[in-house]
């Protein structure tokens with residue numbers, strides 16, 4: 001049986017992408033532009049004839065809604081759905097809710113980039129009484145411990161074993177699998193798929209709403225290293241915009 005196809009879809013623009021706030025596990029909604037991006041993402045899938053058989057999402061509204069809209073646009077609104085917190089965005093600790101440009105100005109470029117893109121330095125933990133803490137959020141009630149902050153390595157450590165155990169077997173069955181998730185959880189997965197080093201992953205940014213497609217050879221190894229964006233030009237512009245998010 002030939003391997004299936006993996007479609008990675010970062011959610012469309014969220015309210016806090018638009019206002020330049022660190023988001024993490026805060027459950028913000030899409031903007032109108034984000035919804036349009038999701039429709040376009042689904043249309044790109046339909047045009048390419050890449051039609052998901054199954055959907056995996058995080059527990060966050062922006063990924064769930066993006067996937068619903070995109071699947072509707074390619075007539076795959078009916079496929080089975082599995083949701084798991086391990087696909088969630090990286091928990092941004094005390095930075096959740098704060099403005100990126102203001103943090104960059106207050107702490108300087110180096111500290112800003114360390115918190116935002118270093119592999120293993122998490123931001124300071126969020127306080128229990130912070131309005132953007134998730135410690136008493138009922139959707140995480142089964143977790144042994146709700147994170148108070150995470151670096152990218154923490155996301156790799158939670159998400160990649162889940163991918164290997166739950167998602168990769170579906171690909172081995174020949175299925176087209178859509179993973180609707182977040183900038184940093186998808187960076188963790190791309191790091192794994194493409195064997196990107198801990199240092200080099202700092203330079204990789206994922207644009208909102210544009211399907212990134214991975215194909216595999218008979219041995220289950222990535223056949224198109226780096227994956228293929230269904231709209232490469234828009235993806236390059238989108239990734240550059242994410243990289244520059246500390247600006248005003």
Ligand SMILES: O=C(O)[C@@H](CO)OP(=O)(O)O
Pocket residue numbers: 017021022023024025089090092116183184242245
């Ligand atoms: O705020 C966040 O949760 C993420 C994604 O929007 O931001 P960044 O790209 O700065 O890691």
